[in-house]
Amino acid sequence: MAMHIERRALLKSFAAAPVLLSPLAAGCAKHGASSTKAGTLNIGQISNSVAFFPLFVAEEKGYFKDEGIKLGDRPRLGTGAKVAAALKSGSIDLGAGVLTDAFNLAESESGTTRVVSSLVTEYYVDIVVGKDFGGPAAKASLEARTKALVGRKIGITGPGSGTEALVDHLFEGIGKKAKTDATLVNLGSAATSAIGALKSGRVDALSFFQPIGQQAEADGSGRILISPARGDVTDMTGALHGVVFSTQKLLQKKAKEVKGFQSAIKRAQQDVQGDPQKVRELLEKYLKDTDPKALDALVPILRREMPQTPAVEREPYETARRFHLESGLVEKAPEFGDIKA
Structure with a gap:
């Protein structure tokens, strides 16, 4: 008899389990979360x-x-x-x-x-030049803007980076090699270091990820010369x-x-x-x-x-x-x- 009562109680608890679990399941569904805990x-x-x-x-x-x-x-x-x-x-x-x-x-x-x-x-690295850079305007041809970088000191985050890759690609487009026809300066990834190097004249230009270009334009320390993301480099669009x-x-x-x-x-x-x-x-x-x-x-x-x-x-x-x-x-x-x- 006791065994029969225990069995009925156990079945009753199983029947109640979905009711107890449903609020948790609903919460997960509401937030788009997985019901299985990850780590x-x-x-x-x-x-x-x-x-x-x-x-x-x-x-x-x-x-x-x-x-x-x-x-x-x-x-x-x-x-x-x-x-x-x-x-x-x-x-x-x-x-x-x-x-x-x-x-x-x-x-x-x-x-x-x-x-x-x-x-x-979009390729979210820009070529940013200092306020004393001179050279062609942003509406000039890509070839003219790239040629203005030849012989310049260009700051990048480091070797093998996407910032170096953009300079390499642009120089290849005019038949030059960035490693020999410019001076690439490794600055690391800190925004303050990049902007500081541009302001002090340690570099003439930066090949740096957003928002460095936007910051330079906002504080008047430079301007965006070339931006793949705005469509300046057609073979990189999208x-x-x-x-x-x-x-x-x-x-x-x-x-x-x-x-x-x-x-x-x-x-x-x-x-x-x-x-x-x-x-x-x-x-x-x-x-x-x-x-x-x-x-x-x-x-x-x-x-x-x-x-x-x-x-x-x-x-x-x-x-x-x-x-x-x-x-x-x-x-x-x-x-x-x-x-x-």
Whole structure:
């Protein structure tokens, strides 16, 4: 008899379980979160450039937390080469950089590199010149503007970076070599160092990620001479540039976390396409001490450059792959199907 009562009580508790669980399930559905708890995810990024703004938004608004993801180390590593090295060592799980970095990693880690997320589908590095640079106006031909850089000191973040890649590509277009026909100065990724070098005359120009150009124009220290993102370099228009990448081994190890990461980034990207005032408020938190005029200029630019989903699409990838190969920035670049996660 006691056994029969216990059995009925157990069945009753099972029947009640869906009622107890439903509020949690509803909460997860409401926030777009995974019902399965993920774990720690270590993400390394080059810098606090605009390309990685969605990561900040996702963290600031609790989207990673919604997905059950605990963020571990999130170092700013300075160059894409250092991000790739951290991936190879396993000290980070995902690297936020540019597609050039993923291609360079793929050359040394053939068949294992994977591009996980699309962050920016325009080449968001600008050529910024100091106020005393002189030279042609922004409406002059690309050839004329590039020739004005020959023999100049040009600041870049570092060797093998997307900033160096743009200078190489522009010089190739006029039959020159950036390494011999200009002086490339490694400045690291800090915005203050870049702007300081331009103001002091240590460099004549910068090849630097946004928002350096917008800051220079806002404070009067320089102007944007060449901008692929505004269409100045036609063969780079619509190219996949800002990405999150990793290795197949790490993706398999952190499959749940990566799935949650993608969901969080998608929500953040949709926020960027939302209320401009809210975007500006978040951008002000992300890019601390940035001139208000620069922030005003950036908001519409970001809405044009950033996709609404982190899914890696073939056309932007192929555009980027083509210009990397044709300009000699890389010797090999994986086919779309071989690198897409």
